[in-house]
Each structure stands twice: as structure tokens, then as C-alpha cells.
Amino acid sequence: MEGVEKGPVTEPELPPGRGELSAALTGYLRGTGPLPDDAAIADAAPFGDDLQLALYLCYELHYRGFAGVDAALEWDPELLRVRAALEQPFLAALRAEATRHEHADDALDELLVEPADGRGVTRFLRDEGELWQLREYVAQRSVYHLKEADPHAWVLPRLWGRAKAGMAAVEFDEFGAGRAERVHARLFADLMADLDLDPTYGRYLHESGAEALAVVNLMSLFGLHRALRGALVGHFAAVETTSSPGSRRLADAMRRTGAGPAAEHFYREHVEADAVHEQVVRREVVAGLLEEEPWLDRDIAFGVDATSCLEDRLADRLLGAWRDGESSLRASV
Amino acid sequence: MPDNPVERSRRIIARREGPLLVEGPVEVVLEDGTTVSSERFCVALCTCRRSRIFPWCDTSHRRHARAACPDADR
Structure with missing residues (x-):
């Protein structure tokens, strides 16, 4: 590669x-x-x-x-x-x-429990997803993944102490730890090529539905406003907490469908990386921010809840279309 | 304390639940004599023995609920 x-x-x-x-x-x-x-x-x-x-x-x-x-x-x-x-x-x-929790710890603890009989997009793709459905998933996720970790960099000047150090460390990892070929957005572009999708930045904006755009708009909204720094940290923690098990299911889906080595590698990398990131974000970034600014507890919880809410809306769109045998996209890819 | 990781003690964060967090880079020697390495700034070492990517944590230590809200899964 x-x-x-x-x-x-x-x-x-x-x-x-x-x-x-x-x-x-x-x-x-x-x-x-x-x-x-x-x-x-x-x-x-x-x-x-x-x-x-x-x-x-x-x-x-x-x-x-x-x-x-x-x-x-x-x-x-x-x-x-x-x-x-x-x-x-x-x-x-x-x-x-979206608001369901008042405390960051309650909101994040709920994400740590894996539903034994869970349904959802990554389970569907692992168990019965076909290649065209994986391509639709990846095309719409590209709007997000080709910006992966970008809006989170905007929060760095608004943090200090443990929260800043932890956030910077995870961002460094997301950005390839000094190696261009390991930037996560780059790995995603390689995955897209495996699936015969065009990895050009912004290429599938037109095909992506409102639900996929909302997930990206959420992180831009939180990232661009200092007043929403707590929500940005909550959003990041929610993503890192749910990513590892979901990535394992997607890696299995890529292997089962023979999508290709880069497609599988992207998700395998995230199984291990995000198991680390989850710990650092929870113990250093969230705990550090709460230590410095305890009044942001509710905002962090809101960031977690808002992320879950919009991810659920996206999941409903994808699974709803697929169960009817239809495309989840606005135009074919 | 000097900043050079070679000259200072390596910090490991341990909790009863969840992985050991070790400052990277690390080499881990497995029971069959093979060595795996990671250059990551921090690695999470599995302590529950359930990980499918042992010695690295893959979050398999997490609890499983019997009948959770299906929306919670993605």
C-alpha cells in the first residue's frame, strides 16, 4: 500500500x-x-x-x-x-x-455494557451484510472518517492539564503518530479503494443522507464552539468507547465478504487502538476536564447522548432501507 | 525526574477491571516465545484473558447485558 x-x-x-x-x-x-x-x-x-x-x-x-x-x-x-x-x-x-443523563460517568458507563442479543448496523453487517451494503456503509461513513479526528483538534487550546495531554496523545495516534501512511483518514481511504469506492475527500457527500451528515455536523458544531467543549469531549469519549467492539464486527464483515486486506486492516487497527483510546479518554481527558471544570459534567453527558441519538438515527436509516431490500443512499455508488 | 523514558521508571496504570495501561513503545514476549511489539504511546494489555488479540485488550472484558436496548448497539 x-x-x-x-x-x-x-x-x-x-x-x-x-x-x-x-x-x-x-x-x-x-x-x-x-x-x-x-x-x-x-x-x-x-x-x-x-x-x-x-x-x-x-x-x-x-x-x-x-x-x-x-x-x-x-x-x-x-x-x-x-x-x-x-x-x-x-x-x-x-x-x-437526546438528553438522557446528567452525569458523564453514567452516560459512558451505559455504553460499556454490550447487549448480548443486540441488533444494529455492525451486527447486521457481520452476520448477513452483503458487499453492496458494506459499500453503502463505507460511502456514507467516508463523510465522517475522511475528517476523522480533525474537529477534535479544535478543542485542544480549550483544555489544559491532564485533559489536554490525554487529548493530544490520542489525536497524535489518530493522525498516524508522525507517519503519513498511518493517519487513520489515510487508512480509511485505502479501505475505500479495496471496496472499489473513490477515496477522494467529499466524493460521497451528495449520496449521503441527512442522518450521515448530522453525525459530521455534530462534531463540527461541538468542535467550533468553545462553549460546547464539554460536549465535544463527551462526543469523543462516546466514539472511542463504542468503536472497538463495533470495529471488530466490521473487520469480521470485511473478512467474510472478502472485501480486501486494507478494508479489514482499517477496522482491525481500530479494535486495538480504540481499546487504548477509550481508556485514555475516560481516565485522562474526561476525568481531567471534570477535575478542572466540574460544572461541565452535564455538557459531557449531553455530548455522549447526542452522539448516541444521531448514531441511532443513522442506524435506523440504514437498517430500515436494507430490510426492505432498498438502497440506503440518495444515489447509487 | 528525567523525561527520557529510558532513564525513568515506566508507568503502568492498573485497575481491578479492565486492561493494564503501559506507556509505549513495548515488546511483549508470549508463552510460545514469539515477540509482539507496539509503538503506540500507550498500550492496553489484556488481563481478563478473553481478548482475541491477546496480549492487547479488545474490550472483551466488558459486561454483557441480556436484554439491553437494541438502539444502544452500533
Whole structure:
């Protein structure tokens, strides 16, 4: 496996809009039209395709931007005002729907119990997933994994002491510990190639449903706001806690379907790595942050709960479609 | 205390439940004489003996609930 990027890194293409908000956003980014008005934002479904894509477009300017879009728009005051207006209903819906715990430890302890008779996406893929379903899963997860650990880096200046040291150590590991060929986002790109998917950053944005975009928007929302640093840490802890057993099931799925060595390797690497990360995040990052800022306990719990809520929504979308023998994507890959 | 890991004691974090956390890099010699190594900043060594990737932890020590909420699984 080659460990270096092939060719120049290009910015992703702007996707087509999915409704009034996202269509207006793409027009504004191209410089051809006005931003959506507040009434249209207030009318949109918080977890729907239109609002989620509009929010994704705003956030992407902080990562790699889009081809043909002025990089300076990242700090355009009008665009930031609209972004805040889009974030408000998303965050309000999450607080209302997702919140189940008041304490970080309670929220995380619940994730440590493996359901013996559990159903769910990774169990489905391990036991009966077909190659086309694995490809659909990976295509939609690529929107997340090709940004893996990126928005979590934004929390580093907002932490100190044990929390900062622990977070930086795990991030270093996620970013390949100094080796480009081991960057987790790179390993995921190799996995995509095994599944005959295009590993270009942002390539499957258009095909991904609102549920897959919401998972990414959640970490961008938490990562970009210092006020939500507790939620970002909770989100990261939830991901690292659930990743190891889920990755084992996905590695088994990749082996059973003969997906390829890089496809299996990505998930095998995460079985071991995330068993370590879980411990470090729990003992150093979460415990360290609670020591420094005990009032963030409820926010950390919210970050865990919000992550579970949106992952469950994504699981419902995937399994619902597959049980009906249908594609879970908006367009085929 | 010097920062050079060679000159200071290696820290191992032990708890009754869960893996031993050892500052990396490490080499682990297994009973059949083979050696496995990890360059990770920290490794989690299995103590429950249930890991399928022994000596590394794979979270197999976790409790299993009989009838948990199916949504909790991903």
C-alpha cells in the first residue's frame, strides 16, 4: 500500500442543493445569489436533508472548502450569522431529543455494557451484510472518517492539564503518530479503494443522507464552539468507547465478504487502538476536564447522548432501507 | 525526574477491571516465545484473558447485558 497522496489535493465540488436553504447556500458560495432568510430556516426540519446540508456547507469552509469558492467566506459575517441561525434549531432539537443523563460517568458507563442479543448496523453487517451494503456503509461513513479526528483538534487550546495531554496523545495516534501512511483518514481511504469506492475527500457527500451528515455536523458544531467543549469531549469519549467492539464486527464483515486486506486492516487497527483510546479518554481527558471544570459534567453527558441519538438515527436509516431490500443512499455508488 | 523514558521508571496504570495501561513503545514476549511489539504511546494489555488479540485488550472484558436496548448497539 502506498503511503502518500497521489496527485495534488483538490477541494471537493459543491453538491446540488436539497431544498430552499441548501440551494440558497450553494448560490451564495458561488457568488450568484442571496443567503436564505430566517423564516425559511425556522420552517426547516432540524434533522432533515435541507438544513443538514446547509449546515454542512457552512462548516466545510473551516475544513477544506469547496472548488471555486472563495476561502475568505469562512469568516464572512453574514454567512456566520446564517450558520448560527441553522445551528440553533439543530442544537435545540438535540437537547430535547437526546438528553438522557446528567452525569458523564453514567452516560459512558451505559455504553460499556454490550447487549448480548443486540441488533444494529455492525451486527447486521457481520452476520448477513452483503458487499453492496458494506459499500453503502463505507460511502456514507467516508463523510465522517475522511475528517476523522480533525474537529477534535479544535478543542485542544480549550483544555489544559491532564485533559489536554490525554487529548493530544490520542489525536497524535489518530493522525498516524508522525507517519503519513498511518493517519487513520489515510487508512480509511485505502479501505475505500479495496471496496472499489473513490477515496477522494467529499466524493460521497451528495449520496449521503441527512442522518450521515448530522453525525459530521455534530462534531463540527461541538468542535467550533468553545462553549460546547464539554460536549465535544463527551462526543469523543462516546466514539472511542463504542468503536472497538463495533470495529471488530466490521473487520469480521470485511473478512467474510472478502472485501480486501486494507478494508479489514482499517477496522482491525481500530479494535486495538480504540481499546487504548477509550481508556485514555475516560481516565485522562474526561476525568481531567471534570477535575478542572466540574460544572461541565452535564455538557459531557449531553455530548455522549447526542452522539448516541444521531448514531441511532443513522442506524435506523440504514437498517430500515436494507430490510426492505432498498438502497440506503440518495444515489447509487 | 528525567523525561527520557529510558532513564525513568515506566508507568503502568492498573485497575481491578479492565486492561493494564503501559506507556509505549513495548515488546511483549508470549508463552510460545514469539515477540509482539507496539509503538503506540500507550498500550492496553489484556488481563481478563478473553481478548482475541491477546496480549492487547479488545474490550472483551466488558459486561454483557441480556436484554439491553437494541438502539444502544452500533
